Amino acid sequence: MKPINVGLLGIGTVGGGTFTVLQRNAEEITRRAGRPIQITVVADKDVTRATAITGGACKVVDDAFAVVSDPNIDIVVELIGGYGVAKELVLKAIENGKHVVTANKALLAVHGSEIFAKAREKGVMVAFEAAVAGGIPIIKAVREGLSANRIQWIAGIINGTTNFILSEMRDKGLSFETVLKEAQRLGYAEADPTFDVEGVDAAHKVTILSAIAFGIPVQFDKAHVEGISKLDATDIKYAEQLGYRIKLLGITRRREQGIELRVHPTLVPAKRLIANVEGAMNAVLVQGDAVGATLYYGKGAGAEPTASAVIADLVDVTRLATADPENRVPHLAFQPDQLADLPVLPISEVETAYYLRMRVEDKPGVLADITRILADEGISIDAMLQREPDEGEAQTDIIILTHICVEKQADAAIAKVEALPVVQGKVTRLRLENLQ
Amino acid sequence: MKPINVGLLGIGTVGGGTFTVLQRNAEEITRRAGRPIQITVVADKDVTRATAITGGACKVVDDAFAVVSDPNIDIVVELIGGYGVAKELVLKAIENGKHVVTANKALLAVHGSEIFAKAREKGVMVAFEAAVAGGIPIIKAVREGLSANRIQWIAGIINGTTNFILSEMRDKGLSFETVLKEAQRLGYAEADPTFDVEGVDAAHKVTILSAIAFGIPVQFDKAHVEGISKLDATDIKYAEQLGYRIKLLGITRRREQGIELRVHPTLVPAKRLIANVEGAMNAVLVQGDAVGATLYYGKGAGAEPTASAVIADLVDVTRLATADPENRVPHLAFQPDQLADLPVLPISEVETAYYLRMRVEDKPGVLADITRILADEGISIDAMLQREPDEGEAQTDIIILTHICVEKQADAAIAKVEALPVVQGKVTRLRLENLQ
Numbered sequence: 080m081k082p083i084n085v086g087l088l089g090i091g092t093v094g095g096g097t098f099t100v101l102q103r104n105a106e107e108i109t110r111r112a113g114r115p116i117q118i119t120v121v122a123d124k125d126v127t128r129a130t131a132i133t134g135g136a137c138k139v140v141d142d143a144f145a146v147v148s149d150p151n152i153d154i155v156v157e158l159i160g161g162y163g164v165a166k167e168l169v170l171k172a173i174e175n176g177k178h179v180v181t182a183n184k185a186l187l188a189v190h191g192s193e194i195f196a197k198a199r200e201k202g203v204m205v206a207f208e209a210a211v212a213g214g215i216p217i218i219k220a221v222r223e224g225l226s227a228n229r230i231q232w233i234a235g236i237i238n239g240t241t242n243f244i245l246s247e248m249r250d251k252g253l254s255f256e257t258v259l260k261e262a263q264r265l266g267y268a269e270a271d272p273t274f275d276v277e278g279v280d281a282a283h284k285v286t287i288l289s290a291i292a293f294g295i296p297v298q299f300d301k302a303h304v305e306g307i308s309k310l311d312a313t314d315i316k317y318a319e320q321l322g323y324r325i326k327l328l329g330i331t332r333r334r335e336q337g338i339e340l341r342v343h344p345t346l347v348p349a350k351r352l353i354a355n356v357e358g359a360m361n362a363v364l365v366q367g368d369a370v371g372a373t374l375y376y377g378k379g380a381g382a383e384p385t386a387s388a389v390i391a392d393l394v395d396v397t398r399l400a401t402a403d404p405e406n407r408v409p410h411l412a413f414q415p416d417q418l419a420d421l422p423v424l425p426i427s428e429v430e431t432a433y434y435l436r437m438r439v440e441d442k443p444g445v446l447a448d449i450t451r452i453l454a455d456e457g458i459s460i461d462a463m464l465q466r467e468p469d470e471g472e473a474q475t476d477i478i479i480l481t482h483i484c485v486e487k488q489a490d491a492a493i494a495k496v497e498a499l500p501v502v503q504g505k506v507t508r509l510r511l512e513n514l515q
Numbered sequence: 516m517k518p519i520n521v522g523l524l525g526i527g528t529v530g531g532g533t534f535t536v537l538q539r540n541a542e543e544i545t546r547r548a549g550r551p552i553q554i555t556v557v558a559d560k561d562v563t564r565a566t567a568i569t570g571g572a573c574k575v576v577d578d579a580f581a582v583v584s585d586p587n588i589d590i591v592v593e594l595i596g597g598y599g600v601a602k603e604l605v606l607k608a609i610e611n612g613k614h615v616v617t618a619n620k621a622l623l624a625v626h627g628s629e630i631f632a633k634a635r636e637k638g639v640m641v642a643f644e645a646a647v648a649g650g651i652p653i654i655k656a657v658r659e660g661l662s663a664n665r666i667q668w669i670a671g672i673i674n675g676t677t678n679f680i681l682s683e684m685r686d687k688g689l690s691f692e693t694v695l696k697e698a699q700r701l702g703y704a705e706a707d708p709t710f711d712v713e714g715v716d717a718a719h720k721v722t723i724l725s726a727i728a729f730g731i732p733v734q735f736d737k738a739h740v741e742g743i744s745k746l747d748a749t750d751i752k753y754a755e756q757l758g759y760r761i762k763l764l765g766i767t768r769r770r771e772q773g774i775e776l777r778v779h780p781t782l783v784p785a786k787r788l789i790a791n792v793e794g795a796m797n798a799v800l801v802q803g804d805a806v807g808a809t810l811y812y813g814k815g816a817g818a819e820p821t822a823s824a825v826i827a828d829l830v831d832v833t834r835l836a837t838a839d840p841e842n843r844v845p846h847l848a849f850q851p852d853q854l855a856d857l858p859v860l861p862i863s864e865v866e867t868a869y870y871l872r873m874r875v876e877d878k879p880g881v882l883a884d885i886t887r888i889l890a891d892e893g894i895s896i897d898a899m900l901q902r903e904p905d906e907g908e909a910q911t912d913i914i915i916l917t918h919i920c921v922e923k924q925a926d927a928a929i930a931k932v933e934a935l936p937v938v939q940g941k942v943t944r945l946r947l948e949n950l951q
Contacts, residue, residue, distance in 0.1 A: 104805070214805070224652025226544065227537075228543075352788060370814065375810075376810040376811075377808065386663065388806075395662075398843060399842070400842070402838035406833070406836070
């Protein structure tokens with residue numbers, strides 16, 4: 080059968096991996112797809128580097144717009160990233176009737192609705208397995224594998240950089256800053272790590288997962304985003320003593336009033352499988368009403384793991400492009416005219432449990448005052464840890480784990496606790512999820 | 516759009532779950548599939564029970580052959596099980612141009628080639644996500660999600676009954692017989708548990724996984740099958756002391772000479788995620804050349820988890836049936852004219868590491884004799900444990916973990932060790948996989 084001709088936009092890490100794996104596994108992929116899938120043209124600003132990587136096996140150009148208009152190209156793979164020219168190129172490719180495969184989570188989380196609408200209009204596929212959790216086929220699992228279920232919630236370790244940092248902080252008892260430097264040296268964190276460590280990357284990904292799980296539009300601007308840069312090694316240690324690990328989770332949950340969509344450091348019971356996902360690995364836990372909990376684990380980044388997802392999408396498009404567009408797997412798992420207008424809840428309306436750490440004077444009655452405030456706000460206590468003061472100190476730490484409450488209740492209680500004269504400074508507040 | 520009409524053959528546990536979930540989540544499923552998916556007719560020998568379950572929501576008949584010939588039926592769901600009438604019905608449904616969804620692992624592992632050939636001839640889909648690992652979308656992951664990869668091996672906990680028994684044996688230090696009785700009482704094991712505990716069920720499933728991973732025909736008769744009924748609680752304890760857990764794994768691995776296809780109790784390093792999968796849960800670890808290791812975890816049995824997979828297949832067929840049959844996802848992941856004729860290797864040619872336990876006289880030179888035999892057979896030792904004899908005993912246990920060797924080497928060495936006058940009785944031999 081006629082080969083599928085692919086135009087590759089951007090041959091950096093993932094683009095290079097895609098090129099390599101498509102070449103190395105050409106025979107295996109053809110046996111699966113029923114026809115060869117070949118990169119016919121690569122567009123990259125650095126033509127010299129691109130030519131070195133492709134070794135003359137395909138055309139190299141510096142003008143990506145020429146590729147999206149090339150009549151020989153069946154599928155455009157966009158690996159440029161960002162919202163700028165990538166968006167223009169994707170829309171132009173769709174306009175020209177080409178299927179698109181992209182790893183661009185930022186683009187889809189922010190401009191997905193516009194892109195999918197255009198794709199529908201033109202009857203083309205837009206596939207994005209590589210946008211979430213790298214090589215783990217989580218998009219396919221949620222969109223197709225669990226389609227019988229009313230999904231209840233998803234919680235995922237979907238940023239390898241932060242999971243690596245948290246693993247190292249726990250293992251070695253080091254501070255965030257020290258481990259970040261090590262991660263940068265090892266190539267696990269970028270020179271400007273903001274997107275990763277502040278949770279933005281994870282929020283892009285959980286925004287996409289939320290849309291395909293609940294049938295709502297992508298709406299990154301509604302996500303609550305907190306990273307790990309302010310996380311104190313002390314809290315990792317206390318969490319461990321209480322039987323928990325701290326992970327940066329992307330969480331989305333369906334409630335009657337709306338959808339929770341949030342990224343933040345989270346205490347998770349140490350005995351859960353997901354709590355034991357270490358280093359740069361990713362894992363996503365999905366709770367469905369029929370299937371119960373399922374977990375998906377693997378490498379969430381890197382040249383070849385991400386290429387694995389890009390190429391799976393190429394094979395998918397090759398296999399399924401002939402299906403009637405009205406019947407094909409919808410871009411966001413649900414039929415476009417069936418998206419729900421459930422609101423994304425503000426963080427103040429989120430329901431979760433809490434870890435609270437406070438520095439208090441070692442005096443009688445302190446604990447009574449604090450627990451009274453919590454009780455008055457309707458917050459019940461699940462566990463408590465009070466350290467003996469260090470030798471010669473007049474202050475000590477109290478750690479309280481609460482049961483589930485609404486965040487604004489917790490906010491109100493924390494404000495009152497902080498106002499107590501015996502409580503020093505701010506209360507450290509982390510969220511806790513039992514994931515059951 | 517016009518509803519999809521489903522004929523359900525057999526409304527036992529999984530059939531009942533399928534009926535319930537399709538009804539409960541009708542709205543959600545329609546939003547995904549683009550049209551209602553409805554069970555129009557149920558065939559079951561027990562018409563009274565079937566009518567009670569369906570509550571008059573659809574027609575109930577006792578003649579399954581009438582359903583597979585019913586011109587109104589688009590998809591036939593076969594949940595009867597076994598090789599007998601189920602095979603006839605599936606072939607007849609295909610013959611009549613109907614798509615088939617089945618959870619029947621035994622049927623596919625043994626007669627898959629015949630069934631898929633007939634389906635190809637008729638241009639219909641045969642979907643079987645529920646046949647392996649219940650609600651975990653592992654078929655979809657391997658067949659579609661990892662299609663970029665040259666799969667290297669798969670190792671899975673794919674029988675919940677045996678994993679429950681092994682977890683209990685380890686947790687409580689009880690014997691196989693005791694725990695089996697408890698499992699039967701709790702409904703985790705059947706009255707006749709042979710298929711589960713002797714590894715046959717797991718072998719059916721790994722046979723299917725092997726086919727879709729490596730592009731070979733299903734060939735259950737070539738699988739090496741060992742269950743857990745002879746497993747001694749002593750070995751679980753020693754394994755733990757050495758940092759391992761014992762799991763019944765279905766393993767299939769690609770080697771240059773052919774494919775390994777085997778089910779047996781296996782020592783796995785305790786720190787691996789899969790070693791921590793407890794109770795009746797399932798998990799499958801897949802190693803691909805591009806993606807590395809990915810793991811899929813969830814409930815492998817039960818009414819609704821299995822129904823989740825059956826219904827996902829119904830949605831898939833609804834979404835994709837309009838695709839050109841030549842291009843659609845092939846039944847066994849690879850194009851039918853591209854199946855490889857790699858042989859399935861006999862167990863004597865398998866490569867693995869070993870756990871060897873032997874009872875020896877507590878005399879000088881015993882260990883030297885044993886290690887000499889291993890060295891002469893080219894087997895190197897990875898770890899050793901020798902217990903002090905119990906008070907008043909003249910014998911003790913030696914446990915040896917070997918590096919990887921070919922099984923026939925191990926067989927030869929074991930025969931020689933057993934022939935030593937200082938070694939009492941048989942050597943207990945378990946296989947060990949590092950899964951990395």
